[in-house]
Amino acid sequence: MVDILDDPYQTLGVARDASAKDIRAAYRKLAKQHHPDLNPGSKTSEERFKAISVANELLSDVEKRAKFDRGEIDAAGQEHAPRPSYREYADAEGGRRYTGSARGESFSDIFGGMFDDGHHPSGPRHGRDEHYTLATEFLDAIIGATRRLVLPDGRSLDVKIPAGTRDGQILRLRGQGQSGGPGGINGDALIEIHVRPHGFxxxxxxxxxxxxxxxxxxxxxxxxxxxxxxxxxxxxxxxxxxxxxxxxxxxxxxxxxxxxxxxxxxxxxxxxxxxxxxxxxxxxxxxxxxxxxxxxxxxxxxxx
Amino acid sequence: MTGIEMLMTAVASLQRDDLERWIANQWVRPDGQPGEYVFREIDVARVTLILELRDELHIDEEMLPVVLSLMDQVYDLRRRLRRLDDAIATIAPENVRRELVAYIADPSP
Incomplete structure (x- = not known):
């Protein structure tokens, strides 16, 4: 059952007098965010996407929209054709047909020990990764900048924020996490970038x-x-x-x-x-x- | 399983030269040879998905390989994680399973 908001305008976040173009743009923005194949496994995204699709179907049809505006049909007044879902196939074992890339790359860097050659990773101890957040100005994230991050233990890290960094992006500084001990390998520092909004x-x-x-x-x-x-x-x-x-x-x-x-x-x-x-x-x-x-x-x- | 003619009929908005380009790019990977392709259900679903990404979400063909590659990697990871989950559930003794769950749930070392 699709959980449809009573108001398709609200679902798409547009005004009641929004133009067809505005509706299209709002739909596309939300659809990109919630498309189930871009969020595999997320029930919320799946439900949201359905609601968005239903709202868009109603509002992008001039006649249906007018009927809704006059109160002749409700927000769910449409039969919504079930879309054939790629996810159902991709999530099953048969999805291996489209594994990784055309060249058949695998995740041996992560799963190598378990899946590819069967031996257990032994050898040097790995320190844990540490997680931090760093707030940056909008323009620093756009054109790139270096910012100093002071860690709770008093160390400071110079974090190079590359041009085009997005809000929520995670930068990895190799070897800056927890120590792996004598002969071990240090973990990484994972820094989540929070981009502040800009004035204009x-x-x-x-x-x-x-x-x-x-x-x-x-x-x-x-x-x-x-x-x-x-x-x-x-x-x-x-x-x-x-x-x-x-x-x-x-x-x-x-x-x-x-x-x-x-x-x-x-x-x-x-x-x-x-x-x-x-x-x-x-x-x-x-x-x-x-x-x-x-x-x-x-x-x-x-x-x- | 279906041939190219059936596929063209089943997916109304599909253009033949688009499909052939996607196959050449390996975005769609049917069985068989050019001229006698055989499409499985997953191939049909993928063709529909590509059309939707391109025409509905305006992800143009320049960006599509990036999106498809990331998507394929996510699905690949999900299949492997599920397999790992199955393996642990089947093989690991109860106490090891509990320790694994505790280890994964604890974000700090």
Whole structure:
């Protein structure tokens, strides 16, 4: 039985007047988080994913959404086709068909002693791994930094936070855990990175989102503006007639390239700011007749 | 078990050249030879999964091998852990099992 919230808008975390695009984006974000094959074994994710799918199915269908809004059907008013689950196969022994990689790598580094050649790991004693957390500033995690971590025993570790580090990522410092004793091997220090939120940057995978305030003048006539990016300020041209909500993309100005991932982009969403009252502007608007008057709310008018 | 024609019919949104590229990339590994592939149920489920990841979740084909590889590794780990769990339950005496549980449950040394 799927535990469906009564309100599909709430399930997807969108407003009741959300556009189809917003709904799609919210669904995709949540689906990535809770897809059962990306969270094998998690009952919570499975239930959440079902609820998200049901909510999306309802809200992405204009007719069904209207019916729900009018109270004609409830949140569970749909028959939801059961999806064929890859997990059922992958979790069974038959899942070995897609073991590790095409080259058949195994986990001999972990399970070698038990699974691959049958002999028990003997030899040097291993010290235990120690777990720590380290809070970092948003930009340090984006562009990389070295931070000193003072351990409870008074030692201090210089932790190199690589560019592109994510919140919750765990860095391993080899040999910095508990001592393995004479002739033994030291354990590792495992450091979980907590990234503090930033005042105006938001990370979205490799991309960074930013809301950029612009003046009425800049939005209407266009012009050069300075946009903050993690790597410093960049000048960019705002095209004329750029409304609130217009998105500008600065290619390669998001999270820098790291590992196999290419650099992300910076997405600036414009927000027109009127600023302080301006008598001249008010005077002008009073005497102004638009060339082609339009009602921006025409799409909201009801027919009844 | 099913052939390529049956598979194309069963999975409506599947394009033949997509499928052939995925097989060439070894993301999907049917039995048999080109021209006479045989797909097991797990292959069909995997094709559906790849479509869902690509088309629903917008994980493009650049990123797909990363996602699939990590997923395969997680499933592989899960199968091995379950096997280990079975082995312990079957072979280890009661007191050893209790000690193992206590060791794993205790996060600090």
């Amino acid at each position: 940057f938001q990370r979205n995978g490799q991309d960074i989102d930013l809301e950029l305030p612009v003046t009425l003048h800049e939005a209407t006539l266009g012009g050069m503006v300075e946009i903050p990016t993690p790597a410093g300020t960049v000048r960019m041209r705002v095209p004329p007639q750029s409304d609130s909500g217009t998105k500008l993309r600065l290619r390669g100005r998001g999270v820098p390239a790291h590992g196999a991932l290419p650099a992300g982009d910076l997405h600036a969403t414009l927000r027109v700011v009127l600023g302080k009252p301006d008598p001249a502007l008010e005077e002008f608007l009073r005497g102004w007749t638009p060339e082609s008057p339009a009602n921006p709310r025409s799409a909201m008018e009801t027919k009844s």
